[in-house]
Amino acid sequence: MPEATAIALPPLEETTLIDRGKVGLICLIFTEIALFSIFVTAYVFYIGKSLNGPYPKDVLTLPIWATICLLSSSATVEMAIRSLRRDKAGAFKLWLGLTILLGAEFLHQTAVEWHKLITQEHLTIATNLFGTTYYALVGLHASHVVIGLSLLLLTLIIALRGFNLEGAQERRVELLSWYWHFVDAVWVVVFTVVYIVGR
Amino acid sequence: MASVAYPVDEHSAQALGLPSALHEWVITVDHKRLGIMYMIMTLVFFMIAGTLAVVMRTQLSIPNNSLVPPEVFNRLFTVHGTTMVFFVGMPFFAGLANYLVPLMIGARDMAFPRLNAFGFWITLFGGILLYSSYIAGEGLAGHGTAPDVGWFAYAPLTERAFSRGTSTDYWILSILLSGIGSTITAINVIATAMSLRTKGMTIAKMPLFVWMMCVVSFQILVALPALTAGQVMLLMDRYLGAHFFDTQAGGDAVLWQHFFWFFGHPEVYILIIPGFACISEIVPVFSRKPMFGRIAMIGATVAIGFISLSVWAHHMFAVGMSSQANTFFAASTMLIGVPTGIKIFNWLGTMWGGHIRFDTPMLFCIAFLFQFLIAGLTGVMLGVAPLDWQLTDSYFVVAHFHYTLMGGTVFALFGGFYYWFPKATGRMLSETLGKWHFWLLVLGFHLTFDPQHFAGLLGMPRRIYTYAAGRGWEGFNLVSSVGAAVQGIAVLILAINVIVSLRRGRVAGNDPWDAWSLEWATTSPPAEYNFETLPEVHSTRPLWDLKHPEDPDWKFE
Numbered sequence: 020m021p022e023a024t025a026i027a028l029p030p031l032e033e034t035t036l037i038d039r040g041k042v043g044l045i046c047l048i049f050t051e052i053a054l055f056s057i058f059v060t061a062y063v064f065y066i067g068k069s070l071n072g073p074y075p076k077d078v079l080t081l082p083i084w085a086t087i088c089l090l091s092s093s094a095t096v097e098m099a100i101r102s103l104r105r106d107k108a109g110a111f112k113l114w115l116g117l118t119i120l121l122g123a124e125f126l127h128q129t130a131v132e133w134h135k136l137i138t139q140e141h142l143t144i145a146t147n148l149f150g151t152t153y154y155a156l157v158g159l160h161a162s163h164v165v166i167g168l169s170l171l172l173l174t175l176i177i178a179l180r181g182f183n184l185e186g187a188q189e190r191r192v193e194l195l196s197w198y199w200h201f202v203d204a205v206w207v208v209v210f211t212v213v214y215i216v217g218r
Numbered sequence: 219m220a221s222v223a224y225p226v227d228e229h230s231a232q233a234l235g236l237p238s239a240l241h242e243w244v245i246t247v248d249h250k251r252l253g254i255m256y257m258i259m260t261l262v263f264f265m266i267a268g269t270l271a272v273v274m275r276t277q278l279s280i281p282n283n284s285l286v287p288p289e290v291f292n293r294l295f296t297v298h299g300t301t302m303v304f305f306v307g308m309p310f311f312a313g314l315a316n317y318l319v320p321l322m323i324g325a326r327d328m329a330f331p332r333l334n335a336f337g338f339w340i341t342l343f344g345g346i347l348l349y350s351s352y353i354a355g356e357g358l359a360g361h362g363t364a365p366d367v368g369w370f371a372y373a374p375l376t377e378r379a380f381s382r383g384t385s386t387d388y389w390i391l392s393i394l395l396s397g398i399g400s401t402i403t404a405i406n407v408i409a410t411a412m413s414l415r416t417k418g419m420t421i422a423k424m425p426l427f428v429w430m431m432c433v434v435s436f437q438i439l440v441a442l443p444a445l446t447a448g449q450v451m452l453l454m455d456r457y458l459g460a461h462f463f464d465t466q467a468g469g470d471a472v473l474w475q476h477f478f479w480f481f482g483h484p485e486v487y488i489l490i491i492p493g494f495a496c497i498s499e500i501v502p503v504f505s506r507k508p509m510f511g512r513i514a515m516i517g518a519t520v521a522i523g524f525i526s527l528s529v530w531a532h533h534m535f536a537v538g539m540s541s542q543a544n545t546f547f548a549a550s551t552m553l554i555g556v557p558t559g560i561k562i563f564n565w566l567g568t569m570w571g572g573h574i575r576f577d578t579p580m581l582f583c584i585a586f587l588f589q590f591l592i593a594g595l596t597g598v599m600l601g602v603a604p605l606d607w608q609l610t611d612s613y614f615v616v617a618h619f620h621y622t623l624m625g626g627t628v629f630a631l632f633g634g635f636y637y638w639f640p641k642a643t644g645r646m647l648s649e650t651l652g653k654w655h656f657w658l659l660v661l662g663f664h665l666t667f668d669p670q671h672f673a674g675l676l677g678m679p680r681r682i683y684t685y686a687a688g689r690g691w692e693g694f695n696l697v698s699s700v701g702a703a704v705q706g707i708a709v710l711i712l713a714i715n716v717i718v719s720l721r722r723g724r725v726a727g728n729d730p731w732d733a734w735s736l737e738w739a740t741t742s743p744p745a746e747y748n749f750e751t752l753p754e755v756h757s758t759r760p761l762w763d764l765k766h767p768e769d770p771d772w773k774f775e
Contacts (some may be wrong), residue, residue, distance in 0.1 A: 026770060031418040031754060039329040039413035046405040050439040057447035057477060061462060070468045145459030148468050155454060155462075 044194045048201045051163075055205055058159055059212055062152040066217050069147035075218045078140040085128035086210055089164075092121035093203040096171075096196045103192060106185050108178070115175050118199070122168045129161050153213065160202070160209050167202045170195050247331035248746055252338050253317025254642060259342055260310045260631070266349075267301035268709060270294050272702050275666070279699035281687040289357075291683035292366035297348065299369030300389060302623070304396045305345040307489040310631055312341070312403040314492055315431045317642065319407055321737035321744065322425045324416025324752045329409035333402055341399030344392040351388035365389035368681070370482065371452075373463035373474035378456045387456070390449045397446050404435035404442075416736070418755035425735050425758070426509060429516050430495035433523040434488050440527060441484035448477035472537055479530035487526040490590075490622060491519065493630030494561060497583050500637050501565050503733045504580035505572030508759060508771070511564040518557035518564075525554040535606040544603045551601030558594055562587060577731075578652035582633030585660055589625030593618060596671070611681075614674025617667045625663060632659070632712070639719075640726030644742045647723060651715040658708035665701025669694035734759035 066075075099114035133154075136142045144154040174192055178184055184192055243251060274294050277286040286294065316334065320327055328334050349364075357363030365385045367376050376386050411424065411432050452474070454460035461467035463474050502509045509515060531539060531547040539547075565587055574580065596618040600606050609615060632655070640646050673694040678685065685691055729738040739761055740749050753760050757771035 026767060026773070028754060028756060028770075029772060031756070032420050032423075034415055034418065034420050036415060037412050039409045042409040042412045043330060043405050046408050046435075046439055050401055050405075050443055053440050054443035054447055057444050057480075061447075061451065061473070064470070064473065065468075068468045143459075144454065145461070148461050151454070151460040151462055151467075155451065155460065 038190065040190060040194050044197055048198070051201070051205075055159065055208070058152075058156045059208065062156045062212055062217065065148045065152050069149045071147050073140050073142050073146070073149070075149055075153075075213075078136060078142055079214060079218055081214050082128060082132060082210070085125045085132075086206065088121045088128070089125040089203055089206050092118045092125070093200050095121060096199050100193055100196050103185060103189055108185070111184070112175065112178050115171060115178065119168060119171050119175060122164060122171065122199075126161060126164055126168070129157065156209060156213065160205055163202050163205065167195075167199045171199065247327075247335045249316045249320050249328045249331065249334060250642070250744060250746075250748075252334055253313045253315075255338055256309045256313025256316060256341075257635075257642075259338075259345065260306050260313055263301050263305040263309070263345060264628075265709060265713075267298050267306060268706065270298040270301075272706050274298070275699040275702035277683065278685075278695050280696065281685055281692055283684050286683060288683040289363075289366065292368075292681070293364040295681055296365050296368050296389070300348060300365070300393065301345070303369060303485065303489065304393050305341075305348070307623070307627060308396060308400050309341060310627070311431075311434060311488065311492040312337070312400065314495070314634060315403060315407045315435075318638065318737060319410055319428055319431055320414065321641075321740070321748060322428050322735050323411060323414065323419055324736050324749060324755070325410060325414035326748050328406045329413055330402075330406050334406050337399040337402030337406070340402075341396050344395035344399065347395065348388060348392035351385055351392075355385040355388050356383035357385040370475075370478055372478075373448075373452055373455070374465055374469070374471055376452060376456075376474075377463060387453070390453055394446060394449050397442050400438050401442060404438035407431050407435040408439075416752050416755060423755060423758050426498040426512065426515055426519075427495040427735075430491050430498065430519050433519045434491045434495075437484045437488050437491075437523055437526065441481045441488070443481075444477050445481035445485075448474055448481075451477075472534070475534050475537060476531070479533045480527075482533065483530040484526045486619070486622065487522055489627050491522070493586065493627045494519070496630045496634035496637070497565060497586055499733075499735065500579050500583050500633055501568050503637075503731050504575045504577060504583070505569045506575070507568055507572040508762075509564070510567035510570075511560075512758065514560055515564050518560040521557040522554060525550060525557070529554055532601055532603075532606070535603045536610040548601055548603045552598065555594060555598050555601075562591055562594075577636075578647070578649060578656055579633045579637035579731075581653070581656045582629050582636065585656070586626060586629040586633065589621055589629065589663070593621035593626055596621065609674060611679055612674035613670045613678045613680060616680050617670035617674060620667050620670075624667070629659075629663075632656075637731065638737075639716075640730045641737055641742050641744070643720060643723075644726055645719055645723030646726050646730060647715050647719045651711055651718070655708050655711045655715060658704055658711065662701045662704030662706075662708055665704060666698050667701070669697045669701075673698075729761070732765075734762045736760055739764075 095114050095118040099111050099118060102108075102110035102114055142150045142153075144150050174184070174195060182188075243255065246252065273286065274291065277283050277291060316328065319325075351364045355363050355365070357366060363383075363385050365371070365388055367381060367386055367389060371386065371389055375381065411421075411428050415421075415424070451460070451462040455462050455464060461469045463469050463471070465471050498509060498515065529547060529550045531543060532551045535544055535547070565583075596614070600609060600615065600618055636647050636652055673691050676690050676694075678689070678691045678694075685695075726742045728740065728742055730742075731738070736749075736753070736755070737744075739753050753764055757763055757775050759771045763770040763772060
């Protein structure tokens with residue numbers, strides 16, 4: 020390779036590189052949005068097309084308490100990240116623990132709702148189109164809550180066992196919080212479609 | 219540039235013996251090894267699915283043939299199509315992207331190497347799962363069978379009531395797994411291109427290849443979930459008693475088609491754009507000119523990425539959509555012909571006035587241009603809804619999409635294979651065998667698929683296992699079958715070429731083609747860390763600047 024160049028090289032152009040974790044997570048969320056869109060499409064497409072009951076207006080009640088829990092968990096996870104940035108390990112664990120409790124309460128509420136629908140209203144995934152699309156969409160979201168919750172729990176265990184999450188690990192926890200925000204945002208869509216539009 | 223003798227690695231296969239070498243390949247997270255494994259997977263599945271095609275062509279060579287019974291024929295075209303799309307086309311994209319994207323942008327590896335390895339193994343597992351259905355699957359007849367529902371697996375025909383047994387589940391699950399692999403690759407490619415570029419390489423200076431791989435990755439992220447979601451719904455229908463596609467419970471018979479083709483049409487661009495990417499690297503180097511209309515090329519690719527999301531229902535003109543929907547999808551189909559035309563124009567503009575070298579990679583590119591142009595023209599014909607009503611599900615359609623996927627993607631694949639084989643192995647493929655491979659493949663390809671246009675125009679339907687004499691289809695089918703055999707011989711020559719050249723091929727050196735992108739700035743094959751020193755990137759052709767310091771590109775960009 021020739022060492023000397025005849026014409027002096029210009030200064031290198033500045034390149035802006037984005038953190039690979041952020042790009043990866045944004046891509047993941049992007050493709051998850053596409054996945055949810057298909058299930059939402061199926062739900063909306065089949066609104067009012069069930070051949071037999073029970074129908075949404077008869078059996079669904081607004082899950083206000085569950086929604087409050089899940090949405091406020093977005094705020095608490097944000098508080099946890101801020102504590103982490105300020106090197107307040109104790110506050111971080113506290114806020115993280117609270118986030119997990121709120122997420123768990125949301126799942127508990129979903130379980131209670133499903134139990135009531137299955138045992139009292141006799142609505143299963145096989146009952147009618149409403150049951151099919153309802154359990155698929157809400158279940159898909161709940162499974163994402165389970166994944167997010169498991170990761171938050173793992174983070175809490177790591178923190179409680181005394182590992183230092185500040186500094187280099189901070190961005191990983193922050194990316195996890197992005198995922199949790201995404202799960203919450205999807206709930207807003209699911210809530211609107213299932214409990215408001217679909218009822 | 220003088221070639222550097224490539225350093226003997228203490229851990230190389232010869233030093234360690236076969237079991238340890240295999241172990242090294244199984245546990246590797248190196249993007250180059252994963253890329254090579256993807257390419258081996260591509261070629262192996264290509265040969266398997268090609269063999270299935272030859273069996274089908276043998277059955278169809280004469281009227282009233284009874285070589286293959288109808289139920290076996292259904293399995294043949296299902297597994298052929300599924301394999302070619304998901305276990306040849308997709309790993310081809312993943313293999314190329316894995317091997318080349320980090321090298322082209324001057325990175326040490328992909329952004330997520332371990333995830334990358336997981337993606338490869340789950341894709342391979344999906345392919346093995348599909349073929350294990352031949353042993354373990356259970357179809358209608360109650361004995362071991364492969365899926366027989368077509369690569370599109372239209373629900374409600376794939377519902378439990380109509381597709382008994384487990385053969386359809388093999389189709390669903392194997393593709394679900396390969397979808398996970400493709401998504402992982404897509405995320406990895408975008409993250410690598412956004413986060414690991416070398417000094418001076420701005421996004422605008424990325425090679426066209428990397429640009430196009432990013433567009434493909436975007437399409438995978440948007441479109442693939444539609445198939446995944448549809449498959450999950452189908453599994454729920456089959457095993458949990460759900461009713462997504464169950465018409466007796468009020469379900470819609472066309473919904474699956476919308477979901478499938480919302481994935482399926484971007485998918486054909488996911489299959490062809492890696493081909494475009496190869497062509498866009500090879501044509502300039504072998505024309506000795508920079509790419510003509512580089513910015514227009516990027517714009518056209520991005521345009522295809524978006525427009526391809528809005529054309530899916532042109533696969534469904536015959537299912538009875540509203541005339542508004544037909545008009546919209548016919549118009550958007552015409553529209554996507556525009557950026558594709560821009561691309562053809564740019565490649566021709568690059569060749570125009572260049573000192574063209576007719577080495578094997580370039581030959582494949584030239585054939586690609588010719589064949590893909592015809593494929594595009596028949597595509598526009600099929601995009602006209604009324605004509606599609608006449609031609610739908612005929613051999614005209616078969617000829618059209620084999621022109622795009624075989625005449626387009628596969629020819630570009632082979633062009634890229636001959637072009638980058640020296641980089642990956644350190645040895646050149648034989649030009650003599652390469653030219654035999656090329657000319658026999660061109661001959662076989664046209665013998666096979668040109669007559670199918672006419673058979674289709676004369677009304678020969680797709681997916682029939684035999685036909686009666688006296689309809690005027692005999693001659694076309696016989697020629698078509700002879701062509702398939704010629705193509706088979708051509709691919710065998712490629713296999714011989716690879717085996718011979720790996721042992722006795724000319725040593726390639728760093729930069730056998732006198733090319734301009736960064737992968738040629740390192741040894742062939744590259745060391746595990748890719749680059750000892752990286753050239754500074756001041757233009758879209760960093761190696762040109764190095765070789766011609768008195769006339770660098772960056773003065774004009």
